[in-house]
Amino acid sequence: MDQPDYFSVSRRGVLASGAAGLAAGSISPQVAFAASTPVAERAIAMQTVSMRINGKSETLELDTRTTLLDALREHVKLTGTKKGCDHGQCGACTVIVNGERINSCLSLAVMHEGDEVTTIEGLGTPENLHPMQAAFVKHDGYQCGYCTPGQICSAVSVLKEIADGVPSHVSAELTGPMEASNIEMRERMSGNICRCGAYSNIAEAMAEVAGERA
Amino acid sequence: MKPFSYERVSSPAEAAAAAARAGGAKFIAGGTNLLDLMKLEIETPRHLVDVTGTGLDAITETDEGGLRIGALVSNTALASDERVKRDYAVLSRAIVAGASGQLRNKATTGGNLLQRTRCPYFYDTNQACNKRKPGSGCAAKEGVSRQLGIVGVSDACIATYPGDMAVALRVLDAVVETVKADGTTRAIPLGEFHRLWGDTPHIETVLEPGEMITAVTLPKPLGGTHIYHKVRDRRSYAFALVSVAAVLDADGKGRVAIGGIAPRPWRVEAADAALPDVKAAARALTQGASPTDQNAFKIALVERTLAGVMAKARGEAA
Numbered sequence: 062m063d064q065p066d067y068f069s070v071s072r073r074g075v076l077a078s079g080a081a082g083l084a085a086g087s088i089s090p091q092v093a094f095a096a097s098t099p100v101a102e103r104a105i106a107m108q109t110v111s112m113r114i115n116g117k118s119e120t121l122e123l124d125t126r127t128t129l130l131d132a133l134r135e136h137v138k139l140t141g142t143k144k145g146c147d148h149g150q151c152g153a154c155t156v157i158v159n160g161e162r163i164n165s166c167l168s169l170a171v172m173h174e175g176d177e178v179t180t181i182e183g184l185g186t187p188e189n190l191h192p193m194q195a196a197f198v199k200h201d202g203y204q205c206g207y208c209t210p211g212q213i214c215s216a217v218s219v220l221k222e223i224a225d226g227v228p229s230h231v232s233a234e235l236t237g238p239m240e241a242s243n244i245e246m247r248e249r250m251s252g253n254i255c256r257c258g259a260y261s262n263i264a265e266a267m268a269e270v271a272g273e274r275a
Numbered sequence: 276m277k278p279f280s281y282e283r284v285s286s287p288a289e290a291a292a293a294a295a296r297a298g299g300a301k302f303i304a305g306g307t308n309l310l311d312l313m314k315l316e317i318e319t320p321r322h323l324v325d326v327t328g329t330g331l332d333a334i335t336e337t338d339e340g341g342l343r344i345g346a347l348v349s350n351t352a353l354a355s356d357e358r359v360k361r362d363y364a365v366l367s368r369a370i371v372a373g374a375s376g377q378l379r380n381k382a383t384t385g386g387n388l389l390q391r392t393r394c395p396y397f398y399d400t401n402q403a404c405n406k407r408k409p410g411s412g413c414a415a416k417e418g419v420s421r422q423l424g425i426v427g428v429s430d431a432c433i434a435t436y437p438g439d440m441a442v443a444l445r446v447l448d449a450v451v452e453t454v455k456a457d458g459t460t461r462a463i464p465l466g467e468f469h470r471l472w473g474d475t476p477h478i479e480t481v482l483e484p485g486e487m488i489t490a491v492t493l494p495k496p497l498g499g500t501h502i503y504h505k506v507r508d509r510r511s512y513a514f515a516l517v518s519v520a521a522v523l524d525a526d527g528k529g530r531v532a533i534g535g536i537a538p539r540p541w542r543v544e545a546a547d548a549a550l551p552d553v554k555a556a557a558r559a560l561t562q563g564a565s566p567t568d569q570n571a572f573k574i575a576l577v578e579r580t581l582a583g584v585m586a587k588a589r590g591e592a593a
Contacts, residue, residue, distance in 0.1 A: 103278040103321065118312055125281040125323070148311050149378060161351070161380040167307045168381065171281055215377065222376065227355045230371045230511065235360040251511035252375020274439070 108171045114139065116184030123275050130154045131165075132170035132241075133180060141181040141210045145254070152216050152253035155211035155218075156180050162218035181210035184217065192273065193217050196266035204257035216267050219249045225270070230275035278314050283325045288456045289490050290326045294485040295456035297322035302487055303383040304347055307374075307389050310589065315400060317407055329387075331489055332357070341590040343452075346385030346488045350374070350440065353384060362496035365520050368503035369443035369565050375512050385488035386442055388451065388468065389480065392434035394423060394515050405431045406476040416567060422514065425566040426575050427537035432476030433567070436469055438512050443503060445540035446520040446532040450492045462492075469539030479538075497522050499529055500588045501571035506535075506580050517576045525586040529550025531561055536573055553582045 072165045110119040114137055121136050130147075133139045133156070142165060145153030149167040157179040185191030193213050196202070220239040223239045231248040232239055239245065246264045255263065280297070282327055284290045289376060290449035294300040296555055298323035301309060303309055312318040331345035334356050342363070354370035374382065396402040396414040410506055415433050424435040449465045482488075495588035505518040523529035528550050534543040541560060547557035555576035 073494070105278045105279040108281055125279055130428075149307060149375075152375065152377060155377055161446065162377050162380045164307070164377045166313070167310050169281075169303070169306060169323075172306070174283075205498065210451045219376065222351075227351055227369055228360065228367060229376075230368075232371075235367050236357070241309065248511050249376050252377045256462055 073191060077133065084263055093214070107153045110171045110174050112173045112176045112178055114178045121170065125169065125171055127170045127174055128166050129156070129158075129168045129178070130165035133165060133178070139180050139182050143207055143210055144209075145194045145208065150254070151208070151211075152215060153208050153211040153254065157214055157218055160221070162215050179214070181213060184213065191217070192270050193220075193266065196269045197263070200262045200266040200269065201259065202263040202266040203255070203259050208253060208255045208257075212255065215250060215253045216263065216270075219246065219269065220271055222249065242267070246271075277319045277321075279315060280312075281325065283328050285328050285330075287326075287329050287487055288344075288458055290329055291454050291456045291458070291487050292484055294322075294487070295446045297324075300324055300370045300485070302326050303388045303572050304383040305349070306386075307378050307382050308386065312391065315398065317398070317400065318498060322567065324485065331425045332499050338494060341493045342435065342470055344384050344491045345495070346383060346476045346479050346490055348384045350379035350382045350384070350387060353375075353440075353518065354379070356470040363443075363447060363493060363501070365370075365446060365503050365522060366440070366443040366493075366500065367503035369439040369505075369518075369520055372503055372505045372515075372518070373439035384491055387438055388444075388488065388491070390436075390438045391439045391479065392483060394418060397434060405481075406434060406472075407532050409475070414505075419496070420501060420567040420569045421518065422535075423567070423570055423571055424538060425536050425540065426541060426561060426585075427471045428475065428565060429472045429476070431474055432472040432538075434472070434476065435535055436479075437535075439503070439505065439515065439518060439534060442532050442534035443520045443541040444493075446522055446530050447493055447497070451488055452490040452492060453486050453488050455483060460489070461525050464592075465491075465540070466542060471538050476538075485514060499524050502584050502587055503578055504584050504587070506576060507560050517573055517580050521584050521588065523550070523585070527585055531556065531584070533577060536561075536577065553578060553585055557581050 105124045108125050109122050119137055133142050142156055143153040145151035145167045149164040154164055154166040157164050159177050185194045193216050223241050227234045227240055229248045231244050243264055246267050279556050284293050301320035303323045304326050315494045332347040335343050337343050350370045354367040358368050368486045394415055396404050397407050404416040405413050423433045444465050451463045451468050454460050502521045503517045507513040507515055518530055518534035521531045530547045532540045546556040546559035549559055561574045561577055
């Protein structure tokens, strides 16, 4: 049986069109908010920022309060990066900025002028997966998938940190080459929480990628 | 989050002047603690001065044979520096014992010194907290206080300074360099940088409003065995119940600083002098302790953690 047209509307499409509908009104949401706030003792400050996101230049006009996470999700519409706790405790928002993983929820977007940001969408595509994405699929490194983009961005960075000789709490020696051992991987991934508990499979996916690289 | 205006500056003097010009200004670098607190409206700056462009991100050698660590050097960069790993291993070890990889990539040396307490009653805006709201009382004393302080605390506040890096810096006799709004600079020994709470727990350091940290200096290397041992409820990514930073000679003499028990990294002259006698050193470190029922275990834990560190220094399994 043919599906009626309306079933082809995706959840994400509805969310995006809802936001667009608001913006298309006679007054922008930003202005409406400022005008309807009764005690507007503080003016909302706007700031322009330009950065490269997944290789593409983006210039954004943002409320200074906007985090890098909200800029990615709400303004650039890259919803792969997830908002979990919004306080730097869960790691779901992990992205790679100038080659280093950070919590995008604890960083102001306006502070990323000229930065190079890589999100899960920039690591690979469904047709051309990043080796870490392929390894997560192969080893079942997730169940619900919500923490997965952050886990993968973190995992990619962890292997780079090990290769760069960044020590961890469990490193026996501070100097010399660091090992991509299971215990190292677990320690270095402790800033990424998985409520489904896919940790052992995540460590196996990372071990496979680390092994290929070694 | 309350609205705030924002500006970037390109030198420390410009930063200090910008902060003095705008009322209610704060410096921001890594932002990992400040933004967290701004989201909860515990911190409500009207103006943010972004200091990440001030160029204070290098580690250089001093004329005295030590190191000058720029205030913007990230936790990761500091812990990974070859000179730090070789000559100040306790500092590398302390840094990697704290936070997560993501946070250490962003957190800076200057900002980490200013990390505010993790007392749950400071974070819960529905609770009384003299630090968050002076004069409102302290809900922690009758509350869940397992994690909180036992020495150097006051009737007004039993919070701890939560960081790890500063505990190592304390044992290394580090000095904090700053610039004030009028352009004058000063050097503050780390042991004098964090204030004891007393009646004013909302004032946490000796920094004046608008005064900015520019660097932390380390004296020439001490040699010895460097150990940082952190005891916590979870094995990774958790704050210390008790931590010990130690630099010890082969005979067990040396110096120790304790984290997780006081408003600042806790170092006591008499304890250093008592080493290698663990019991006497622990007694000196916890002298005058005023714990709650829930955190009295920390007195014994200081001694046990210290004993573990001494065993490790002797080459035994801790």
